[in-house]
Amino acid sequence: MVKKWRCTVCAYIHEGPEPPDICPVCGAGKEFFEEVKEESGEKAAGGSGLPTWQLDGSETQVEVIRPAIFKISYGLYVVTSINGGRKNGQTANTVFQVTDNPMRVAAGLNKNNLTCEFVRESGVFAVNILGQDGHDMVRHFGFRSGRDVDKFADVAYVTGVTGAPIIEKCIAYLECRVLPEKTVDVGSHYLFIAEVVAGKLKVDAEPMTYAYYRRTK
Ligand SMILES: Cc1cc2nc3c(=O)[nH]c(=O)nc-3n(C[C@H](O)[C@H](O)[C@H](O)COP(=O)(O)O)c2cc1C
Numbered sequence: 001m002v003k004k005w006r007c008t009v010c011a012y013i014h015e016g017p018e019p020p021d022i023c024p025v026c027g028a029g030k031e032f033f034e035e036v037k038e039e040s041g042e043k044a045a046g047g048s049g050l051p052t053w054q055l056d057g058s059e060t061q062v063e064v065i066r067p068a069i070f071k072i073s074y075g076l077y078v079v080t081s082i083n084g085g086r087k088n089g090q091t092a093n094t095v096f097q098v099t100d101n102p103m104r105v106a107a108g109l110n111k112n113n114l115t116c117e118f119v120r121e122s123g124v125f126a127v128n129i130l131g132q133d134g135h136d137m138v139r140h141f142g143f144r145s146g147r148d149v150d151k152f153a154d155v156a157y158v159t160g161v162t163g164a165p166i167i168e169k170c171i172a173y174l175e176c177r178v179l180p181e182k183t184v185d186v187g188s189h190y191l192f193i194a195e196v197v198a199g200k201l202k203v204d205a206e207p208m209t210y211a212y213y214r215r216t217k
Helices: 062-069 114-122 135-142 209-214
Strands: 004-007 013-015 033-034 077-083 086-092 095-100 104-110 124-129 157-159 165-167 172-180 188-201
Touching: 004 157, 077 114, 077 135, 077 165, 086 104, 086 114, 086 165, 104 114, 104 124, 104 172, 114 124, 114 188, 124 165, 165 172, 165 188
Parallel strands: none
Antiparallel strands: 004 013, 004 033, 077 086, 077 124, 095 104, 104 188, 124 172, 157 165, 172 188
């Protein structure tokens, strides 16, 4: 049976024969991990109808909450936009469908990002949905800013109906027009809610997810 190790600093659970050298959540070293001893039989399986764990007062601590929030699943996308004749794009995981009818999506973009500035200015963006071979695109658009480099200088793309660039290496894309009255200022980010006005499935392949990217990067 696979062993489980709990980080005593942040409660992150690692599965494997040994604890990790460094906790991926809080950075604590191997020595901070303790093995989780599972209770056997009916009780552990919850078969008695009684819960197998209880609140212990730690649940409101940020370091206890964080490993839980990291269990939310995401896709991984390149959000592109325009401003005048300029194009830019960034990697984003915080994109999701809000409603199917009308077709609306939301994207959470950091206010410091050039892409966010472009979306605010132009009111349009495209969600480029990556396939599972899209690691290079995640890196290309996710680790440097369009303020320092022209990210489209060496990336193949076509211009969509909104003017936003659609990158060649996506399996599907959605072009979106921001609903200005539904843009939410959430502090560090804006949450843009937008109408999907165009889009296409180009290749019927498995999309990239954040979990898959982290496992295989
Ligand atoms: C895996 C990954 C996921 C990311 N998710 C988001 C996100 O959801 N929202 C966001 O604002 N930035 C996110 N980023 C960070 C931006 O992609 C990054 O800051 C980018 O350099 C901004 O570029 P820009 O200034 O050209 O817009 C992510 C980066 C990576 C590598």
